[in-house]
Amino acid sequence: MPTPATSPIAAGQPSLAARRPSVSVELLVDALEPPWRFDTVRFDTYIPDPNHPSQAEAVTRLAAFAAGVGRRAADGKGPRRWFARKPAAPTGPLGVYLDGGYGVGKTHLLASVWHAAPVPSHRKAFCTFVELTNLVGALGFQETVRVLGDYRLLCIDEFELDDPGDTVLVSSLLSKLVTAGVSLAATSNTLPGKLGEGRFASADFLREIQGLSAHFQPLRIDGEDYRHRGLPEAPPPYADEVVTKTAQTTAGATLDHFPHLLGHLSQIHPSRYGRLIEGVELVCLTGVEPVPDQSTALRLVVLADRLYDAEVPVVASGVPFDQLFGDEMLNGGYRKKYFRAISRLTALARDAKGTGG
16 A cells, blocks of 8 residues: 655645545435436447447347336336236346447447436436445445335446455345346446457356346447547656646646555545546646556556546656556456556546647
């Protein structure tokens, strides 16, 4: 765990390390909707890559899945009229699992499912796997079952299989929710350059979800990372002086020395990282260096996810983002998370191009 050292950032300069956000249980529940970045996405705004037919097929199948959300919950509930014909229950699994590589638009499609589902927004939930486990930690298992059991749809982005405890916990939770008639949709990543191994990622998911296997339709989505498709390379790191000046002259910018920020993250629960960056327009980092250990790296992954969701560009000095994680990490059990973080931080650095200097 990094020790929060004295920050070289001048006093008075807004910084993330000066923030100590708090998040109530009510806010955790109210936040169960797609991130702002995906607020306006729909199936018809998804542009399938013609070189990968599975993308267009995914849109068609997911639109049909979304249209069926809530039907099972309506069956057999509420007042019945004599001689009324009971509606036919939807056939097939109540859940769908989107299996694919980085940047093929899985989150876009998952958010589109949420938007298209014909139930009120307060009856459908959208969260990441980490946010779901945080919710269970805050509410307790039984209360989470009670709260989410009233929803008709639960979308889980970035379903993780690298923590057996969390996987078993969420597996038990989803079993309860399926029994309550909640439709499920989830996504997960496969490694870049190994998309042909996606079948194994899908099989792993279904095996870990043990009793829920029959409730999920695996849906493969192939393609290139759209975040870098046909786009220029991210700018190289800037000099410390440039980053500092950019922060001082940009409204809504924060400025942090990277090692000091990593130490600060160790003192805040990851469920609060979204509030940590609330209202921030630009994140400026000096002295970016390879992360020293796995715990620190995993916290950085969560921060990268929240920055990406909020579309907060990043200007940085030090090493390029593709050097944040060492070979041991990139070949280890959490490699999927690290590759995702690199992809997202690189995209945010590109978004900030022209801001620095």
